[in-house]
Amino acid sequence: MQYLPNILFAIALVLGIGYFTKNVKKLIRNIKLGQHVNVSNNKSQRFKNMMRIAFGQSKMVRRPIAGILHLIVYVGFIIINIEVLEIIIDGLIGTHRVFAVMGVFYDVLIGSFEILALLVIVSVVAFWIRRNVIKINRFWNKEMTSWPKNDANYILYFEVVLMCLFLIMNAADQTIQIMPGAPDSHYVKAGSYPVSQFLLPLFDNFNYGSAVILERTAWWLHILGILIFLNYLYFSKHLHILLAFPNTYYGSLKPKGQFNNLESVTKEVKLMMDPNADPFAVPEGANAEMPAKFGASDVQDLSWVQLLNAYTCTECGRCTSSCPANLTGKKLSPRKIMMDTRDRLEEVGKNIDANKGEFKNDGKQLLGDYITHEELWACTTCNACVEECPVSIDPLSIILEMRRYLVMEQSAAPAELNNMMTNIENNGAPWPYNQMDRLNWKDE
Amino acid sequence: MEVLKVPTMADFMAEGKQPEVLFWVGSAGSFDDRAKKITKAFVKILNKAKVDFAVLGTEESCTGDVAKRAGNEFLFQMQALMNIEVLNAYEVKKIVTCDPHSFNCLKNEYPDLGGNYEVIHHTQFIQELIKSGRLKIQGNLYKGKRITFHDPCYLGRANNEYDAPRDILKNTNASIVEMKLHKRTALCCGAGGAQMFKEPEKGDKDINVLRTEGALETSPNIIATACPYCNTMMTDGIKAKEKETEISVLDIAELIANSEEL
Known part of the structure; x- marks a missing residue:
């Protein structure tokens, strides 16, 4: 029976990581429902962008208060996770603080974990206050319905609990370490505890047995909490802690003003303009790739990078808070575009799961059922949302794809825009003026 | 009032010459009453700095930028390919425009379709004229x-x-x-x-x-x-x-x- 804890630990680890892996596979499958897009070019520039924007948090700190608080939580998260490695080794082979052999370095390590843990708690409390007490506008827009709001708060509670468990675990460990005549040497004298030492008075009257129980409880809850947190990610906006990296890597390298040219359209337009083309000719290789449709009406019509964008969005709302349409009370919110895309993609994914790997038409689509025409036509294509996003998400490209569908597949543009386009077709200007009058200004 | 000198690409072609730069006037700059004043002001600057420029005049057509942003990729590419045909026939190398939308479209979206030019915005051009002492x-x-x-x-x-x-x-x-x-x-x-x-x-x-x-x-x-x-x-x-x-x-x-x- 002495190996029972090791076995239980191994089972917890396998379950936790196994379920997470299963969901990651689903995530990848869903993202791959998107259209192919070539993003294999310019690897070094892409890598630099990832290091600067995701790893270096360069765009987060443009809003200094949120940026610095986030930086603390981010650094804390990454560094404190080194501790998780030790926990896993200890849990599997039954050692205690196996890294203690590193001596002074270990003391420095544990000491800095503790300081970071305290800073994380302070930052998370500040985040909670900003969200729930100060009620910063961007956390209270219309699309922030109950789940997005709760999701954000759950993560904050989770982080506080995990950090507290870490500090309690250390405090209990110390209690044992300094206890006169403690019976065995399992609890090695190691580590430095600049923060949790202040918790010691709480455990003054603990005897050896109860201190061990407290230490073990905190240790187990801490690692189980981490495994639960890991598995919560897939269901949460918090996926950005993983996806920010690929998302910034695959983000656009072009000037923001450059919208892609549809190749399928180029082929048709060139054919139309070629005086030698036979209008009745069967297109070369009749089953050659013909686009199913122009633009996007559902998630499968978007590119896989746009779908990755949707999963990466952490709903911070910087985009929406800088959107001119949203600031003037229009329905458009770039964040909602991303949230809708993810929600619909999840719905499609569940549909596929329920129908043995094949999507069955559910009579719904992203356009109309999630995103309304009114939202799409309110966009000024000003790129403020793209500029603001700290993880290189491009809501504008999705808006454009859906406008393309509306105009080219459904001729459903607002009447005034149809007039404008008819003018361009007829006389080469968006207004009804004759092209022959184009140079009249010089003599007026 | 001093007469504006606004030669066209066709004028230059007739003389077998190439201008230093093509001034892309744009639809607003050609037809909108307020924007026409901006066009003229820029021409005055070009004249003052003795810039050898030309316009396409009646051979210019909408860049298609606004159609593209409205979602009409067909119309955009039709306009783009027509304009590129004209620009390439005149062997245009450098374009300046007062309209950031034309600027962006010509600079970023035309190259894929066969239109490769050095495109600059009029503020960049004026900055250059000042720096080089021409203005x-x-x-x-x-x-x-x-x-x-x-x-x-x-x-x-x-x-x-x-x-x-x-x-x-x-x-x-x-x-x-x-x-x-x-x-x-x-x-x-x-x-x-x-x-x-x-x-x-x-x-x-x-x-x-x-x-x-x-x-x-x-x-x-x-x-x-x-x-x-x-x-x-x-x-x-x-x-x-x-x-x-x-x-x-x-x-x-x-x-x-x-x-x-x-």
Whole structure:
């Protein structure tokens, strides 16, 4: 029976990581429902962008208060996770603080974990206050319905609990370490505890047995909490802690003003303009790739990078808070575009799961059922949302794809825009003026 | 009144010559009454600096930019391919335009379709003329005036050009005051993405009014623009705020032309 804890630990680890892996596979499958897009070019520039924007948090700190608080939580998260490695080794082979052999370095390590843990708690409390007490506008827009709001708060509670468990675990460990005549040497004298030492008075009257129980409880809850947190990610906006990296890597390298040219359209337009083309000719290789449709009406019509964008969005709302349409009370919110895309993609994914790997038409689509025409036509294509996003998400490209569908597949543009386009077709200007009058200004 | 010298590419071709640069006037610059003034101001600057330029005149057609942003990729590519045919036939190498939308479209979206040119915005061109000494700014018309510059989205965020217009303004001896939202964070005037040609969706305010309020916070004498659409939107915003007698909305080209009494 002495190996029972090791076995239980191994089972917890396998379950936790196994379920997470299963969901990651689903995530990848869903993202791959998107259209192919070539993003294999310019690897070094892409890598630099990832290091600067995701790893270096360069765009987060443009809003200094949120940026610095986030930086603390981010650094804390990454560094404190080194501790998780030790926990896993200890849990599997039954050692205690196996890294203690590193001596002074270990003391420095544990000491800095503790300081970071305290800073994380302070930052998370500040985040909670900003969200729930100060009620910063961007956390209270219309699309922030109950789940997005709760999701954000759950993560904050989770982080506080995990950090507290870490500090309690250390405090209990110390209690044992300094206890006169403690019976065995399992609890090695190691580590430095600049923060949790202040918790010691709480455990003054603990005897050896109860201190061990407290230490073990905190240790187990801490690692189980981490495994639960890991598995919560897939269901949460918090996926950005993983996806920010690929998302910034695959983000656009072009000037923001450059919208892609549809190749399928180029082929048709060139054919139309070629005086030698036979209008009745069967297109070369009749089953050659013909686009199913122009633009996007559902998630499968978007590119896989746009779908990755949707999963990466952490709903911070910087985009929406800088959107001119949203600031003037229009329905458009770039964040909602991303949230809708993810929600619909999840719905499609569940549909596929329920129908043995094949999507069955559910009579719904992203356009109309999630995103309304009114939202799409309110966009000024000003790129403020793209500029603001700290993880290189491009809501504008999705808006454009859906406008393309509306105009080219459904001729459903607002009447005034149809007039404008008819003018361009007829006389080469968006207004009804004759092209022959184009140079009249010089003599007026 | 001095006659504007506006040669066409066809004129140059007839003489077997190539101009230094093609001035892409754009639809607004050709037909919109307010934008035509900007076009003329820029031509005056080109004439003054003795720039060997030409326009396409009646051979120019809409870039298709606005159709593309409205979602009509067909119409955009038709326009683009027609224009590229004309531009390539004249062996155009360098293009300057007063419209950031044409600038962005010609510079970024034409190359894929076979149109490769060096494309610059008129503020970049004027900055270059000043730097190289071809254009000297001596006038003191704006000395002591407060000027705030409204960044066009398609020059600023879209193409990362924030300095050229500001550099030019520094030459006028005016004091340049920045709005709270400027450069990267500049608020759109409300005309982009084909909004110029339609009524806005329902909301509680017009975007140009919000932007104008941001400009008014700087207590400016002049709001400087670098885009014909921004100019219209800001002018309308100033009218909505009933400030048109105190504050003028002028394109950078007009500011320079006025300052030099061109």
